[in-house]
Amino acid sequence: MSTLVYHESCLNPADATYSEIIExxxxxxxxxxxxxxxxxxxLEGNQAVDTFFFNAVDVAxxxxxxxxxxxxxSIYLTTGTRLLSNxxxxxxxxxxxxxGRHDTLGGACxxxxxxxxxxxxxxxMHSCRDTFLLxxxxxxxPVTKRDLTHNINFFxxxxxxxxxxxxxxxxxxxxxxxxxxxxxxxxxxxxSNCPQLNNPCNAYNPTPIQVIxxx
Amino acid sequence: MSLLSExxxxxxxxxxxxxxxxxxxxxxxxxxxxxSALFFNATQPLDRLNVPDTLKALHTAxxxxxxxxxxDMGHAMVSVTEDxxxxxxxxxxxxxxxxxxxxxxxxxxxxxxxxxxRNARDNxxxxxxxxxxxxxxxxxxxxxxxxxxVDADGRMSLAEGHAPAHASISLRTEMDxxxxxxxxxxxxxxxxxxxSVPVQVEIFASEAPTGEDxxxxxxxxxxxxxxxxxxxxx
Numbered sequence: 001m002s003t004l005v006y007h008e009s010c011l012n013p014a015d016a017t018y019s020e021i022i023e024x025x026x027x028x029x030x031x032x033x034x035x036x037x038x039x040x041x042x043l044e045g046n047q048a049v050d051t052f053f054f055n056a057v058d059v060a061x062x063x064x065x066x067x068x069x070x071x072x073x074s075i076y077l078t079t080g081t082r083l084l085s086n087x088x089x090x091x092x093x094x095x096x097x098x099x100g101r102h103d104t105l106g107g108a109c110x111x112x113x114x115x116x117x118x119x120x121x122x123x124x125m126h127s128c129r130d131t132f133l134l135x136x137x138x139x140x141x142p143v144t145k146r147d148l149t150h151n152i153n154f155f156x157x158x159x160x161x162x163x164x165x166x167x168x169x170x171x172x173x174x175x176x177x178x179x180x181x182x183x184x185x186x187x188x189x190x191x192s193n194c195p196q197l198n199n200p201c202n203a204y205n206p207t208p209i210q211v212i213x214x215x
Numbered sequence: 216m217s218l219l220s221e222x223x224x225x226x227x228x229x230x231x232x233x234x235x236x237x238x239x240x241x242x243x244x245x246x247x248x249x250x251s252a253l254f255f256n257a258t259q260p261l262d263r264l265n266v267p268d269t270l271k272a273l274h275t276a277x278x279x280x281x282x283x284x285x286x287d288m289g290h291a292m293v294s295v296t297e298d299x300x301x302x303x304x305x306x307x308x309x310x311x312x313x314x315x316x317x318x319x320x321x322x323x324x325x326x327x328x329x330x331x332x333r334n335a336r337d338n339x340x341x342x343x344x345x346x347x348x349x350x351x352x353x354x355x356x357x358x359x360x361x362x363x364x365v366d367a368d369g370r371m372s373l374a375e376g377h378a379p380a381h382a383s384i385s386l387r388t389e390m391d392x393x394x395x396x397x398x399x400x401x402x403x404x405x406x407x408x409x410x411s412v413p414v415q416v417e418i419f420a421s422e423a424p425t426g427e428d429x430x431x432x433x434x435x436x437x438x439x440x441x442x443x444x445x446x447x448x449x
Contacts, residue, residue, distance in 0.1 A: 073403075
């Protein structure tokens, strides 16, 4: 595996203006204003945090995984990565990362994709897309399934082989690892703390995460 | 005997509602083609191509024969029944007006008439607009005839000289589809001359995949996606 680069933050959680623990299977839909810094902490390790961003002023502008990886010619997200929109504008920039690598190829789990991937009888298991859809429906913002696309999976490790294979490896995260990003525009942050039990993305044991915001 | 045969000139956009169980065949008429593509369920466009769901179901970062492009509702959209190349790109997205200007220069309609340089983003917006769809419906796309390599550090690069003339891919529609194509340069194309490669589009009659169908049996995930799609037609 390639070298992972770690970059610590100098921000002090005691100075944060917002802090929330999200249990596995839970989520949030939060406005993060331009200039604010957002941190996700993988409290117990190897926990996928499925995340999506909208421009808070015009939700038709949203995070674009393909634009983000192509413009930076890197499939992995880490310190320095600009999270680009479908209009190729920078929504947020990753400013610190003690995990070293995050995925944006694997998308979110859904009842339907679980049925395809594992077995038709997984239909009634909880999934990230259910959390996304509920959070959007309750948010009061004009966002629906139509606005939901290819997301980020913080703390998840999905390498591509040189032969073009996609592999789901054990996480490179550990308890207390975090990733931090500064908003370059007002964004709506949609989070699902992944409940997936059918693969090792959460080490078969989904656990809580913490979300912190600084002004 | 094809039901339809049309040649897309370089830069062209194309969309069509295609019924279930037809074969859509794309063939390059020169070297260096790229066709950016989106797929929607014709009767419910919210049921649409989902690249991550497709890639993780198939454990792949490339598209080739045997694969099935899947929707975000777990449905099989098209099965790749034939493929002369073995690698089509699902990672790099599509080119927009600014990228075309930066790579190939100004080449506007006023001066160049219908040889002006088009881009996939605008083409998608125009074709989707004809069907009541728009920017919100532009999800991650695939690029036929292009190959993007990823090295051990995750760096992406476009393979040069990947698609020769007469390369082809055959896609069997597994539901009634809206197919949107843009015969535009790959977004990682090097600067220089705007690639000018016509691509032929043909539609043939096909048949429902049998139990022994190659794509259905390519992986168990393919069989389950087809089974879920068959539920749309109970």
